[in-house]
Amino acid sequence: MEELHTTREHTRDLPPLPSAERGVVMRFAPNPSGPLHIGHARAAVLNDAYVRRYGGRYILRIEDTDPKRVDPEAYTTVREDLEWLGLDIHEVVFQSDRLDIYYRAGEDLINRGGAYVCTCESERFRELKLARKACPCRPLSIEDNLERWHGMLEGSYVEGEVSVRVKTDLDDPDPAIRDFPAFRIVASPPHPRVDAAVFPLMNFSVAVDDHLLGVTHVIRGKDHIANTERQKYIFEYFGWPMPVYRHYGRMSIEGVVLSTSQMRAGIREGTYTGWDDIRLGTLRAIARRGIKPEAVKKAMLDIGIGETDISFSWDNLYARNRDLVDRIANRYFFVSDPVRLVVKGAASKVSHPLLHPSNPGRGTRTLHFEQTVDVPRVELTGTSFLRLKDLFNIRIAGPNEAEHAGDSLNEARAQRAPIIQWLPAGEQLPCILHTQEGDLLGVCEPAVAGELENVVQFERVGFARIDRSSDGRIEAYFAHR
RNA sequence: GCUGCUAUAGUGUAGCCCGGCCAAUCAUUCCGGCCUUUCACGCCGGAGACUGGGGUUCAAAUCCCCAUAGCAGCACCA
Numbered sequence A: 001m002e003e004l005h006t007t008r009e010h011t012r013d014l015p016p017l018p019s020a021e022r023g024v025v026m027r028f029a030p031n032p033s034g035p036l037h038i039g040h041a042r043a044a045v046l047n048d049a050y051v052r053r054y055g056g057r058y059i060l061r062i063e064d065t066d067p068k069r070v071d072p073e074a075y076t077t078v079r080e081d082l083e084w085l086g087l088d089i090h091e092v093v094f095q096s097d098r099l100d101i102y103y104r105a106g107e108d109l110i111n112r113g114g115a116y117v118c119t120c121e122s123e124r125f126r127e128l129k130l131a132r133k134a135c136p137c138r139p140l141s142i143e144d145n146l147e148r149w150h151g152m153l154e155g156s157y158v159e160g161e162v163s164v165r166v167k168t169d170l171d172d173p174d175p176a177i178r179d180f181p182a183f184r185i186v187a188s189p190p191h192p193r194v195d196a197a198v199f200p201l202m203n204f205s206v207a208v209d210d211h212l213l214g215v216t217h218v219i220r221g222k223d224h225i226a227n228t229e230r231q232k233y234i235f236e237y238f239g240w241p242m243p244v245y246r247h248y249g250r251m252s253i254e255g256v257v258l259s260t261s262q263m264r265a266g267i268r269e270g271t272y273t274g275w276d277d278i279r280l281g282t283l284r285a286i287a288r289r290g291i292k293p294e295a296v297k298k299a300m301l302d303i304g305i306g307e308t309d310i311s312f313s314w315d316n317l318y319a320r321n322r323d324l325v326d327r328i329a330n331r332y333f334f335v336s337d338p339v340r341l342v343v344k345g346a347a348s349k350v351s352h353p354l355l356h357p358s359n360p361g362r363g364t365r366t367l368h369f370e371q372t373v374d375v376p377r378v379e380l381t382g383t384s385f386l387r388l389k390d391l392f393n394i395r396i397a398g399p400n401e402a403e404h405a406g407d408s409l410n411e412a413r414a415q416r417a418p419i420i421q422w423l424p425a426g427e428q429l430p431c432i433l434h435t436q437e438g439d440l441l442g443v444c445e446p447a448v449a450g451e452l453e454n455v456v457q458f459e460r461v462g463f464a465r466i467d468r469s470s471d472g473r474i475e476a477y478f479a480h481r
Numbered sequence B: 001g002c003u004g005c006u007a008u009a010g011u012g013u014a015g016c017c018c019g020g021c022c023a024a025u026c027a028u029u030c031c032g033g034c035c036u037u038u039c040a041c042g043c044c045g046g047a048g049a050c051u052g053g054g055g056u057u058c059a060a061a062u063c064c065c066c067a068u069a070g071c072a073g074c075a076c077c078a
Helices: A038-054 A074-085 A097-111 A122-130 A142-152 A200-214 A222-238 A260-269 A283-288 A293-303 A316-323 A410-414 A446-451
Strands: A023-029 A058-061 A091-094 A115-118 A163-166 A181-185 A198-200 A217-221 A246-248 A330-332 A334-336 A336-346 A349-352 A367-369 A372-376 A387-388 A393-398 A401-404 A430-433 A437-444 A455-458 A462-470 A473-480
Touching: A023 A038, A023 A217, A038 A058, A038 A074, A038 A217, A038 A283, A038 A293, A058 A074, A058 A097, A058 A200, A074 A283, A091 A097, A097 A115, A097 A181, A097 A198, A097 A200, A097 A222, A115 A142, A122 A367, A142 A181, A163 A222, A163 A367, A181 A200, A198 A200, A200 A222, A217 A222, A217 A462, A222 A246, A283 A293, A293 A316, A316 A462, A316 A473, A330 A437, A330 A446, A334 A430, A336 A393, A372 A387, A387 A410, A430 A446, A446 A462, A455 A473
Parallel strands: A023 A058, A058 A091, A217 A246, A330 A455, A336 A401, A430 A473
Antiparallel strands: A115 A163, A163 A181, A181 A198, A334 A437, A336 A372, A349 A367, A387 A393, A393 A401, A430 A437, A455 A462, A462 A473
């Protein structure tokens, strides 16, 4: 009888994917610009879930084709974050390793007449595009284009002077589709991993990679709908079959900062302590609070791939986490904003509260009552008749004074006395409980020091992860009630 | 503005493709009660939704039209 109740299992099945019965190849393709946040987790988890369901391969593709948006540290942090999530990644691909592949495909596309090298000023091109008109470079011969293309690769052009464009329907109602760019020159900053100046744009490298890597199904946000249209041109020029796409709706996440640039600025200015500051929406921030990756996964699976815009609910995530953590978290007393009380008329007593109420086999803590206790200040505002949990009843007699009021639990219940947490004056550790709303200063049981990195439940306060224990001081991060 | 997509309770979601079994599922949330030496967990009960308007039909959450709202894209970012 180790577990008195099992975790509820109400993970619904995701909708089936067409032509997936024989297995799928899917990918998660982040830009390495910073750590992953909850928004990334949705894409990463959903794709992972389908690969597990149908069998196949899950590819992590690092999309680092824009040197301006690559943070070298993110190569590591992204991997760490995914490892924490516990996804089944079978293969890792860096797009910066594949520039030659894109160059060959680019040349191929020019040879097929599907692309041209455009030297028009970007403002001029924009005007033509909006007027549905071809730019002067468009009708150039394949030979001329090839010559320009090689010039591009050999460094005859500078940044902004030239780009490779894919020929599309100039009458497409969406101007963003019309002759969209496939390559451009980025002279600075230098790319942290490769020495190159010609880089493919996302739509080109993604289409080429999806095909070459054998990707069969793509699940991504609906901000990519227009990109799917663009990529379709590339697939058609090459005669490749297109993967199956699903575009889920926008997910708004309240209460935390998600923008990488905002986070970075805040960290630099000292507003945030780091990428795991609990006011941020990064995975490392919620990990620090003791929220389990399984809870994140379940919450994301619950949300699914609907096309409707939704608001992410912290409540739902917390409920998932509580399911996981309630069974494992040991219980301890944390007294915030402590008030010292001398209890008159009470003999010394040893108390043995259970580490876990529904699992007595796990053992007890030991607290020695010796006349003086600390209790939370908020408990002193109501009734003067209280019960110290697992000890006895007291009646408040003065500012720092109480008197023993019997041992009867039944009487405490009958009088609806609050049953509160307490700590012996001489048996406690200073403890800071960091919450998103601010820090709570107090004291906790000495045994909490042995729970480093574990999630515990501070009775009547909520679940928290013990983050540090040094110099006899405890630092904990609040997860949820 | 243009192009497109979507619209089920506070939140997420099932049902919609193939109209009747929907007086609409499940979870969460909130409110009662029970249990309990935590305001946790567990158990019981309750509250709470088909965006609006037309149409088709014997019958519409499901099909059609209009309105409204939200969102996405309209970058030499991903």
